[in-house]
Each structure stands twice: as structure tokens, then as C-alpha cells.
Amino acid sequence: MHLAASTSDYLAGASVLVALIGVIVAVAAAVYAKRSADATDEAVGMARTEHQEFLAELRRHARFVLTLTAQNEGPAGVVTTEGSVMPFRLEVGLSNEGTRAAGQTTVNVLFPSRYRPDATWSGPQGGPLEAMASTMATDEMLHDGVSQVEASYLSKVLPRVGRRDHGVLFGQFGVTVPAPGEPPVLVPIRLYADADELANDDKPMVERVFRVRHSQAPS
Numbered sequence: 103m104h105l106a107a108s109t110s111d112y113l114a115g116a117s118v119l120v121a122l123i124g125v126i127v128a129v130a131a132a133v134y135a136k137r138s139a140d141a142t143d144e145a146v147g148m149a150r151t152e153h154q155e156f157l158a159e160l161r162r163h164a165r166f167v168l169t170l171t172a173q174n175e176g177p178a179g180v181v182t183t184e185g186s187v188m189p190f191r192l193e194v195g196l197s198n199e200g201t202r203a204a205g206q207t208t209v210n211v212l213f214p215s216r217y218r219p220d221a222t223w224s225g226p227q228g229g230p231l232e233a234m235a236s237t238m239a240t241d242e243m244l245h246d247g248v249s250q251v252e253a254s255y256l257s258k259v260l261p262r263v264g265r266r267d268h269g270v271l272f273g274q275f276g277v278t279v280p281a282p283g284e285p286p287v288l289v290p291i292r293l294y295a296d297a298d299e300l301a302n303d304d305k306p307m308v309e310r311v312f313r314v315r316h317s318q319a320p321s
Contacts, residue, residue, distance in 0.1 A: 164263065164299040165200030166207075166306045169193075170291060179310060180286070182317040188279050189228055190217075190314065194271040196263065196295055204263040204297040211256045211273055212244060212292040218254040221275035228274055246288035247311050253292070263297065277314050286315035 172181050173191035181190065194211060198204055213221060221237045222230040237254050244251040256273050263269065280287055294307040 162202035163200050163301040163304065164198050164202050164204035164265075164297055165304060166204070166263070166295050166297075166300065167195075167197045167199055168293055168295060168306050168308045169195035170293045170308045170310055171195075172312050175312070179312045181312055181314050182319075183279055183314070184317050186279055188277055188314065189274050190277040190289060190312075191224065191228060191272060191274040192291065193226075194273065194293060195268070196260075196271070197268045198263045198265055200265065200299075202299050203265050204299040205261075207260040207263045207295055207297040209258045209260065209271060209295045210293070212240065212242060212253045213255070213275065214244060214246075214290065215239065215252040215254045217275035217277065217289075221254070221256060222273065223256060223258060224272045224274045226270075226272050230274075242292075244290040244292060246290040248288065251290055279314060279316055280319070282316045282318040282320075284316075284319075286313035286319075288312075289314060 171193045172179070173193065174183070175181055192211065194209065196209060218237050223236060224231055236258070237256055239254050242253050244253045258271060260269065277287060277289060289312040290309070291312065292307065292309045294305065296305065
């Protein structure tokens, strides 16, 4: 009888132990499943956020605003001087008003090929900054309002144009000034800039025709 009772108690205790182990395993499995679900939700959330940031970055673009003026320019783009030859100096403005900085940016200034021999980038008051090899021929044509004009160009590569940057470049070449009674010399100029960070349909360009005349010419 004592042996039977001991065996029964042992079996009962073992059953309780097995049941307890089962409960512990079930709780552990539930905790693990909860943590796995939380980790999965967190991973999905992070992936969603990264994807949204990636799409937002794709929608950001640089946007260039270009300006083109001539030193001593008056109304209607008229530039006057008293001499017979003048250093025609251009001021090129480039700013980025977009939502993304631009990396490597190419700036091209097209001018009549007849001025190519001494065309160069310069300082604000003149003086060449680069060799004349920076000028190159192009198949593009300029129009001075009267006829087509063969063109060459000055090119400069900027390493970066950040948001709200306002860069200024200067270029120059010699122009023969007409006598006081002669018509003004027409100088067509085309400016454009390009970078990979611009929107595909955004190709900023400025075209102007300057008029060089003698300061003693009748207005």
C-alpha cells in the first residue's frame, strides 16, 4: 500500500511538473512570438521610412537661376567706350534655388568666334585667369538679331553648387569699337549651365545681344 501511494504521488508530481514545463514553454513561445512580431513591425517601419526618404530624395532637384550682364552696361544692353578697342567684360551669375545641392556643374558661355583669339575667364577687373585653350569651337550658332553668327565657347566646371549659393564668374574678350557715326557692334551671348541634379526638363539658358558703340555716337 505504501508503495502504491508513493508511486501515485510521484506520478501526480510528475504530471504537475510536466504541466508547469508546458506552461513555461508556452509563455516563452508567446514572448518570443511577440518579440519577433515587434521586430518585424519595426523592420517594416524602418524599411517604409527609408523608402519614403529615398522617394523624397528623388523628388528633390537643383534649380539654377542664371544672370548675364556686361560691365558698364547701360539701358537696352548698350555698352559705350571712348577708345577704338575695348575689353568686353561679362559677369555671369549662377545661383541654386532648388531643394537639392548640385554636384559637378558645367557652365558654358557662347560668344562670336571672331573674338576667340583673346577670349578668357578673368577677374572682375580683367586679367586672364586661364589660358586661351579654355575656348573651344562649337556647331551651335548665335543670332545677333540680324544674322546667324558662328560661335565658340568658354567652359568652366564647378565642383559643387550648394543650395542658396550665389556664384559669379567673369569672362572677357576684345571688341573693336565703331567710330562715332557708325552703327553699334552687335555681340550675341548665350549662357547655360548643366548638372545631373537638375530636373530632366530644367535646362536653364540665357541669351542676350549687347550693343557696343562709341560714347560720342548719337543716341
